[in-house]
Amino acid sequence: MEDSDSLIAFREEVKAWLRASCPLSQRRPIVQKEQIWAGRQRHFHSEDARRWFEAARDRGFTAPEWPVRYGGAGLSVTEASILREEMQALGCRPPLYDQGLWMLGPALLVFGTEAQKQQHLPAICRGEIRWAQGYSEPNAGSDLANLQMKAEDDGDFFRVHGSKIWTTKADEADWIFCLVRTDDSGPKQQGISFLLIDLATPGVSVSPIPLISGESDFCQTFFDDVLVPKANLVGELNGGWAVAKEVLRHERQLMSSFESMAEKPKVNVVELATQHIKRQGDGAISNLDIRVCLARHLMRDRAVKQLGARIEQQGRARCGDPRLPLLMKYLSTREIQQKNEIKLKILGYRGLSLSAPDDPESCDSIVKQWAFDKALTIAGGTSEIQLNIIAKRGLGLPLGSSSE
């Protein structure tokens, strides 16, 4: 689709601004430890990183589509996608990482009170507060509505007890957005409320969970008689499910674009194959199984990206097929796992150790990634839940005993 004159001017202006504002070091592929995470513990790996973050923040480009009065840039959907394209073209790193930015903010814009928006959105855009997500509980995974963490009425406060699990990096977060049970008399979905909790409140404790990758990216967060002001309730009392679904929609979008924000491996899977497997005279690797699996994966991975581009293009042309975004998490997470499995096949005996995960050059980091990415088809709604959603909302199949 052709841009109109005003969009062409916008693109030119943005391009010039990015060239002037994004230091060259911030246009190199992102490295995990150099990601700029929001929060009171925020730190910059370099002076360039600080300059890039501050320039983006001051221009509202940490949250391009949010209104200017809340710290965003007030861009239209089309303008924001132009900005993304130009950032991609220059290789600009994301200027800010935060779950508040990706998930809570968009839901607050829909469901928050004016006071809540003013309290939280600018702090998110400015990267001052890092948010964690408190949804799952030990007995509420895919059956999220089964959650038990209680928030009891206590005057101006809720009194909260229970625990949340899979709270990503809760040990480094400042606030958490939670689903809590405020009524257990009716159907499960109806007694749930959406509550914002400052993790510095007395009674909150966080404990990291060691994972099969050897890392602890997820935590369990415990709430022992924690007092939370009622002003922190988002949406209606017992109406938290609607807010939660809005957040989940953004989480799934995020997870389908995960790869573009994560650290690129030093060696891509094709290079890995050509380096580790003997090649024949014509350059073909000698392991036919790996050759075919890899070709098939590359085709499908490319098609996932082409589908993503098509969704974005349709969105801009305002002729989007609403079923397509439902497919992205299911398709993209499966291809990432497929790629990891192929890498292990390529490495053979060298792909069996997790002992030196700090060395980015070693094969161990590939193995670690393989183990970590097993969570991709579980977190943010399992693949099975995604298929339920596609079947019901996408294809209109009748409700059965299962739920979303």
Place this chain on the structure above:
Amino acid sequence: MILNSEQESFRASVSSFLAAKLPISALRALRDKPVATAYDRDLWGELAVLGASSITVPAASGGAEFGWLALGAVAQELGRRLSPTPLLSSVVLAQGALIQCASPEQVARYLPALLNGDEVWAVAFEEQTHFLPDCLQTAMTPLGLCGSKGMVLDGAAADRLLVTALDGSGQWGLLLVDPDTPGITLRASRLMDGRQYVAFEFSEVSELACEWVAGPASEGAWARVLNQAMAVLAAEMLGSARELCERTIEYLKEREQFDVKIGSFQALQHRAAHMYSELELSQAAVDAALIAFDTQGSDQCAMASAAKALANECFQLISDEAVQMHGGMGVTDALDIGLFLKRSRVCNQLLGDTHWHHLRYADRSGF
């Protein structure tokens, strides 16, 4: 795919023409006809007048210049109804080869009759039991053209035949010949998809009866024609797969067992959702290949291979699932499901099976 308004109204006009004149019952009728009939020639004449023969042809040469995405959209409409037409055999392959490989004089001489539907051509390029375009033994010898070709799409209905052959010095070339020339014998078969496929024998066919339309310099152009044919066939296959996916999901919503709609069973819901995901994933690959032709993008070989490989797997999956989910009715000839299933397996072999495309993709990607 996103079509512009001209492309979309063209697609819609072809679609309503096909719905009226070439529904699936036309394929059923064709199955019962003598094998010499490949498709309804009069209806093809009408489709040519509508513009189906000139979708990607430049306006300067008398074409509609709607581009490859529009051609893909038309192929998809054909796929939805399993409509037998010479779009692939005569337009994409033969006419494509003429335009992209032959001299301007030859194009000027032969193209008009193809565009207006007066003539239909076919290309003979297969010699093995699988698609292997590089394996070429048919040759112009001092005694004349000798060799054999198989799987020529709509070959017995063609007014003229293009034949890939080695020239006197063993180089690749493309010959134009009248199929009635002495020395040419043919055997036509109707395969399980109801379409006509022809084996040709050339024994000492006089060179005087043949006209070279391309030599070694055009071998790359011929490879491009094959890429285009792969993507267009893939688009047609996805049209069939989409029709089948929709029919199956409708059936899941109607059919009751154990006092409930079978579409309420999670096992079937997940398989239906998986089918649909694969369909849209493959569609993205096919559209991307067509767009790469329209924009003269790089990497057309790899894009065409990805399109065909994904379409092969997708159509196979969906046709298998459609039969299974329709239960006993799925294996009866009363339903159309089986027609799609059989078409899927024929299409799998045409212009490269999945493995062939995986290997070519690996080749193009440097491993």
